[in-house]
Amino acid sequence: MLEARALCKQFGSLTVIDQVDFRLGADEAVGIVGPNGAGKTTLLNLLSGAMQPSAGQISYRDADIKDHDAAARCRLGIGRSHQVPRPFIGMTVFENVLVAAQQGGNAHGPDAYQRGVDALQACCMLERANRRAETLGLLDRKRLELARALATKPDILLLDEIGGGLTDGEAEELVQIIQQLRKRGIAIVWIEHIVHILVQVVDRLICMDAGRIIADGLPAVVLADKAVMSAYLGGGAI
Ligand SMILES: Nc1ncnc2c1ncn2[C@@H]1O[C@H](COP(=O)(O)OP(=O)(O)O)[C@@H](O)[C@H]1O
Numbered sequence: 001m002l003e004a005r006a007l008c009k010q011f012g013s014l015t016v017i018d019q020v021d022f023r024l025g026a027d028e029a030v031g032i033v034g035p036n037g038a039g040k041t042t043l044l045n046l047l048s049g050a051m052q053p054s055a056g057q058i059s060y061r062d063a064d065i066k067d068h069d070a071a072a073r074c075r076l077g078i079g080r081s082h083q084v085p086r087p088f089i090g091m092t093v094f095e096n097v098l099v100a101a102q103q104g105g106n107a108h109g110p111d112a113y114q115r116g117v118d119a120l121q122a123c124c125m126l127e128r129a130n131r132r133a134e135t136l137g138l139l140d141r142k143r144l145e146l147a148r149a150l151a152t153k154p155d156i157l158l159l160d161e162i163g164g165g166l167t168d169g170e171a172e173e174l175v176q177i178i179q180q181l182r183k184r185g186i187a188i189v190w191i192e193h194i195v196h197i198l199v200q201v202v203d204r205l206i207c208m209d210a211g212r213i214i215a216d217g218l219p220a221v222v223l224a225d226k227a228v229m230s231a232y233l234g235g236g237a238i
């Protein structure tokens with residue numbers, strides 16, 4: 001459904017993404033792991049349209065989307081969350097999802113309202129609908145980040161370390177929500193350091209190191225891979 005070929009991204013003389021080929025099937029959930037600085041967030045930025053690649057191709061449902069910006073890709077069905085949640089400050093939780101439904105999801109009037117309610121319900125945030133975004137704790141900010149992405153009615157969700165900073169118990173709550181989203185048929189690309197959380201959701205794991213994909217396959221196989229283990233040496237255990 002989403003495919004990148006020979007993707008490259010350079011910042012000046014620094015090559016951050018180096019000839020990456022990536023494929024995501026409809027209904028698939030793929031996890032991305034790798035040491036800090038491996039290029040995971042940059043890859044997500046290239047897929048979401050937040051950044052332009054230096055070279056390579058990106059297609060979605062067999063159409064070339066390389067020149068579509070993030071807003072256009074979002075309207076096509078590619079939603080994302082950010083490593084640091086980015087709610088609209090000064091707005092309520094409900095206003096946040098409403099804006100997402102309208103601006104990112106082409107929904108209007110009662111449709112947008114219903115989409116917002118549905119997204120909040122799916123992310124266990126309905127009872128906080130009237131809270132201002134800036135008053136939320138970290139778990140609720142992460143849930144709101146998910147709800148905003150969901151309100152755009154994505155076919156694919158790109159998640160960047162949505163579990164970061166949470167306790168194991170809190171991360172488990174996010175897992176339950178994300179599993180429900182999978183059941184709706186939403187395909188998922190999820191970057192996460194907490195691997196035991198990640199493998200509860202994904203059926204495939206990719207490991208990146210120094211801008212390249214060094215392993216791609218079943219989670220158990222990738223985690224036992226020698227190249228993956230050595231990529232983490234010095235960078236902390238998986
Ligand atoms: N906008 C940028 N300008 C220059 N260098 C960047 C930029 N964004 C990321 N980098 C560099 O690219 C590399 C990969 O970063 P990133 O994709 O954030 O890695 P990860 O998410 O795997 O930790 C790092 O060396 C980082 O410093």
Ligand SMILES: [Mg+2]
Nearest residue numbers: 040041042083
């Ligand atoms: Mg990152």
